[in-house]
Amino acid sequence: MSTPAAPLRPSLPSRIVAFLSGYGLASVLLALLLLITFLGTLEQAEYGLVASQKRYFESLFVDRIDLGACWRALALDAYLPIGNLTLPAFLLPGGYALMAALFVNMFLGGIVRIRKSPRTIGVVISHFAILFMIAAGAVAHHFGTEGILHLREGQTNNEFVSFHDRVIEIEKVQADPKAKRSALVIDGALYQDLAPGKARTFTHESLPFDLTLTHWLRHARPARLGPEASGEKVDGFGLQKLPHLNAAGAAMPDEQLLNACIATARDKKTGAEQKGILWEMAAAPWTVTFGGEKYVIDLARRSYRMPFAVRLDRTEREEHPGTSRARRFTSWVTKISGTQEEKRVITMNEPMRGGGYAVFQQTFDDGVESRSGVKASGFQIVRNPSDHWPLIACVVVAEGLLLHFLMMLARFLKLPAWTFALSLILAFNAAFAVAIWKLL
Amino acid sequence: MKTPHLVLLWLALCGCLHAAETPAPVPASAAPAVVAPTSGGLPSVELLRDKEVVQRFAALPVLESGRIKPLETLASYRLLRFRSKRSIPLTQNGESRGEPLVDPVTQKPLLSASGKPLTLKPTEWLLLCWFRPDIAKTVPLFKVDNSSAIAELGLPPKAKRDQYSFLEIDPARKALLTKLQQYREIPEKKQTPEQRMIVQLAMNFLDFEMIADHFNFIRAPFGPKPEALPPGVESPIRLSKSLPAVLAFLRTSSTPPMQIPWFRPLGQSALSAIMSGRAEQQLRIFPPIEHQHEVWHGPGETLLGALQSQKDPEPEQLSWLALYEDVFLALPDPAQFKKAAAAFLSKVQDAAQRRNEARFVSLEQHLNRADYFFRAQWIFLVGFLTLALSWVSPGSRLEKITRALSWTLLSCATVLAVTGVIVRCIIMQRPPITVLYETILFIGASIALFGLLAEWIAKRGLGLLVAAVGGTACMFLAIQFEASEATDTLQQLQAVLITNFWLSTHVPLINLGYAACMVAALISMVYFLKRLAGRLSPRSDDARFLTRAAYGFIAAGLFLSLVGTVLGGIWANYSWGRFWGWDPKENGALMIVLMCLVILHARLGGYLAEVGIHCANLILGCVVVFSWFGVNQLGVGLHAYGFTDGTWPKIYAFWLSQLLLLGYGIYLSFRDRSLRASESES
Amino acid sequence: MRTPVLAPLLLILPLALSSVSCRRVAERMPIQESREISEYTPPPALDLPSARRFREKAQSPASDASTPPDLSRLLTWTVPAGWSKPSTPDQSMGMRTVDLRFGPQQEGECYISLLPGPAGGLEANINRWRSQMGQPPLTPEQIANLPRKPFFNRKATFVDVEGDFKAFGADAAKAGYRLLGLIDSTAQATIFVKLTGPKVLVEQNTAAFEAFCQSIRPNLPPE
DSSP: OOSOOOSSOOOHHHHHHHHHTOHHHHHHHHHHHHHHHHHHHHHHHHHHHHHHIIIIISOSEEOOEEHHHHHHHTTGGGTOOOOOOEEOSOOEEOHHHHHHHHHHHIIIIIIISSOOSTTTHHHHHHHHHHHHHHHHHHHHHHHOEEEEEEEETTOEEEEEEEEEEEEEEEEEOOSOTTSOEEEEEEEGGGTTTOOTTOEEEEEOTTOSEEEEEEEEESSEEEEEOOTTOOSOOBTTEEEEEOOSBOTTSOBOOGGGOOOEEEEEEEETTTOOEEEEEEETTOSSOEEEEETTEEEEEEEEEEEEEEEEEEEEEEEEEEEOTTSSOEEEEEEEEEEEETTEEEEEEEETTBOEEETTEEEEEEEEEOSSSSOOSSOEEEEEEEEOTTTTHHHHHHHHHHHHHHHHHHHHHHHHHTSOHHHHHHHHHHHHHHHHHHHHHHHO | OOOOOHHHHHHHHHTTTSTTTSOOOOOGGGHHHHSOTTSOOOOOHHHHHOHHHHHHHHTOEEEETTEEEEHHHHHHHHHHHHHSSSOEEOBSSSSTTSOBOBOTTTOOBOBOTTSSBOEEOHHHHHHHHHHOHHHHTTSOOEEESOHHHHHHTTOOOOSSSEEEOHHHHGGGHHHHHHHHHHHHTSOGGGOOHHHHHHHHHHHHHHHHHHHHTTTHHHHOTTOSSOOSOOTTOOSSOOHHHHHHHHHHHHHHOOSOGGGSTTHHHHHHHHHHHHOOSSGGGSOBOBOOSSTTOOSOBOHHHHHHHHHHHTOOOOHHHHHHHHHHHHHHHTTTOHHHHHHHHHHHHHHHHHHHHHTTOOTTHHHHHHHHHHOHHHHHHHHHHHHHHHHHHHTSSTTSHHHHHHHHHHHHHHHHHHHHHHHHHHHHHHHHTSOSOSSHHHHHHHHHHHHHHHHHHHHHHSOSSHHHHHHHHHHHHHHHHHHHHHHHHOSOSSOOOOGGGOOHHHHHHHHHHHHHHHHHHHHHHHHHHHHHHHHHTTOOOTTSHHHHHHHHHHHHHHHHHHHHHHHHHHHHHHHHHHHHSOSOOOOHHHHHHHHHHHHHHHHHHHHHTTOOOHHHHHHHHHHHHHHHHIIIIIHHHTOOSTTOOOOOTTHHHHHHHHHHHHHHHHHHHHHHHHHHHHHHHHHHHO | OOSOTHHHHHHHHHHHHHHHHTTOOOSEEEOOEEEEEOTTSOOOOOSOOHHHHTTOOOOOTTOSTTSOOOGGGGEEOOOOTTOBOOSSOOOSTTOOSEEEEESTTSOEEEEEEEEESOTTOHHHHHHHHHHHTTOOOOOHHHHHTSOEEEETTEEEEEEEEEEEEOOTTOSSOEEEEEEEEEEEEOSSEEEEEEEEEEHHHHHHHHHHHHHHHHHOEEOOOOO
């Protein structure tokens, strides 16, 4: 145990609390967090940010460590190639678990059990602020949504799509173009384990058919197969797996990967089957017809609805003179809530906020490279209940740490601690206030 | 950023790369023949080195890479890119102590007044290229680090690392261009060193050729033997006058332009006039009258634009072109040339002033001349040597004097470094750090300041040592880094970064955090080296002081990195909607924060004693270096802004040195423990 | 370091185990989630053949990696009745995105040309066309007053010139010709639609030209 032994042997609960609140646990947790941050950063080079984030930072356990990839990321293979070396076991706790444990440790050790005196007040304050920050992260992780909304000039939408979450949607085609439309949604987690050979059937009482999914691939494209080719064939096409690494050997970002799978719709009554390929980049969904009714089935990013719609009226890109380097992207939009219309401007570093959502200018397309001929903007849309918590936490943690370290310095310099620390803090705050006033 | 190389585009258009179909281009060795007597004669090299002339041209404002700068800066980075140095001697072997080159006109060796070979500064070199290409093409200019690249081109290689003149490379032009096209298809990370060398050499070769042929649009715009010129084009040819006639002819002509005999030379001289294959680096020296027109015009832009669109240039462009022609045509008469150059410069300056631009051109010239960081490096080094002298006899008068001297020197060097950083901020009108190069300057200056501050608090010489070592190392690193990148270090910002508030809070705080942690690591290195030298015993007063100082800097480092990192998250949250993205640079900063926290908590828990703290500090230093330079090499993420070749070996050298010290530290901790055990037993 | 490393692991293990065990997915499962589709979402394209769904490129003998990108894929249009592709190969060095012929001897020509950027601008291009017809150039004011026709969701400048037509690279002018043209020039791209032919033939095809211009649309990829 990490705490010094008390003269009397303490009870078991108090020993557990002592362990949970100890410096030893804190040091180990922090060191482990450091280690997974390092490994997770290195693995990004070959697995991409999203995969490594899931594996290292949002997980309870790191299920395997690809040392070979880390080695190559550090360019060490130029000296000593080690090939593909993977530690398959659950060796390290994941970021989520470490954060949770750290939360408990900090709460018990840094706030509850810490010796309270004027000397430790700064430490208590900063621990409290860090707890708040971890909580903000947890809230954003569990309750926030983010995604992207692409709009061409003149286009309106009130839905944005996730960056990374893919779903399969089934929509019944209605004759009336004005009718309310809805779709059944199958979450990606329910089928993304379906490697070739595995299958799963999805059912719903409103559907005249059952949908069986097979052959899910993270990055693939449908390719026309010759008559001699083996493997699953649909309408002359089969799924061709594509590499996850680009020409330079770096991982492609998750946004650029094209999921695909094969779907079979089987008539509930007759058992007749129709087979189709679902692909993220498909120009149109797959249409199936059962008893005169048409259904469209599509593999797409998960959509989210906003309480308002955005119309892109105009979008512009400014460049540094004589270069193709962007200086600023700006979009003039109309925010439509019900019958109310409101003109707004969104530019870099200046999002449109309101209704719990923030709309950020993220990408710009001048219509030349994409060859659409129309200018377009991509807006990052974020709904985050803990939006402003980190700012509060940052201010508090800064004040707390300043107070603590300045008092330490004052004692070292043999100066009156409180006067020294408080006056310097005052000076820092004043400087910061001036910076905000002058620059923001 | 990979902008299409205009030269390649043009060559492909002309079919020059398919030599079988078209006549071979005029060999460059026939250059003197190109210099037709229609224009001014050749000036003497003395005139191009004349102080007044050089000063005039050096101060000419130029719009390049989105920023207005003096021509001197442009010349200096071109030269730096070609030969990794900012000066060039006119000798046979490219060394300052070689056989001098011979002026082909006078047949006399090129010597200074004192009889030594000439060494040119960037602006002088640029003028030589412009007005005496016959000499400039014989100067060993292109630095080749790998002679096998030269052998691959079928040229006789010199030493492993050597310099080659334009005329030495020119015979292999075809091979060079074919290979350039071929290798550019290969992603940069997968190119072999030879391939990379050839791509670099080819780009430099083409860029130099454009500089040397810059004035061909006056010398011989329609080729050496112009024939069948359109009506209205009269000799002496001045394109500022005859361009409209040429365009009118092209517009009405029924012959495809490529079949007109003078069209290709005209296109090529227009292309050389833009003076760079990179679109954003073309020579733009004509400030437009219209204020809302942001992009300056240039001689090449005017000509090439007119030829491409077949539209008459603005009258304003033509009058600028005429003025520019006047400068060249005033040659070789020195007095007239000076007059024309002065007239042109003052016109440009006035026009820029009316646009309220080019306000900091003279300040930038001052920055170039003062060379703050180079000077600071040497003064830091001298300060370090003086300090080392003080260790010779502790307690003596020598120690007092040398230490005071070192104080003064290091303070001067720090002031120089800080001034340099501030001047750069004023020129760019923005906070100090936007690119990797600037982090080195800023962190160097901060380490020196931290060291001096520590010395002021506790006068034990440790702070001086930190300032001297950190300052020298960072200034040296910055200079090396600049030479290896060889692009202007004052860069315009990408759109997402343009916000002065966050750039002046988050970024400096993070870098101050790096600096504080590096100081802590430096102190621990001092600790181990002193132990190694037997100048320090464990738990002595000195050792305790080192530990406390290191601890203080870790605390400062924690505060700065933590607040800086969180501020970065807040910036990201308010500007593009995500507080934390697990981006490599963010993770690097987080790793520093975590390492500081580990050290502080382990220390409080009693797990780390003196040696332990210093061991952990060495790891902290490694983490800082990883986060500072390493993550940029991983080639992923939003912050990957500085890609430099061969950074890993340097990082590994540092890590290895720290590992050795760490091994020694672990040995010490065991030895200290067993010593203590035996002490307590006895 | 004395702290047992295992301790935090023990703390987390039960958590991890519980999360692994609840991930089991049954091989047959009901769909439980649904959502409303926004009124702004365009109706889906139905019953598309696989080749179009998977964006299979039309196989043509000339198409390989080295040929320049096919600009015609950016546009869609309807070819008027009686117009056809030229029997002789394209002589315009790829300047024509779409090239069509009409008339008894295929003497009527109509093409669409799509160029990046302003392509020299409206004025220069109109006057280039006028010079081909042997007509004097127009002043900027006259050009500004030329009629405009709706085209490509905007208004494009309409040109109607009669004269003797001397095509780019031709030896002699052909008398009694007429030129109809539309130019839509923006900073990003310029589209030309140009029709030339003997006066009478052009007269007959004026309505077809109008319809052809109206049918040209950007070929936007579906969302």
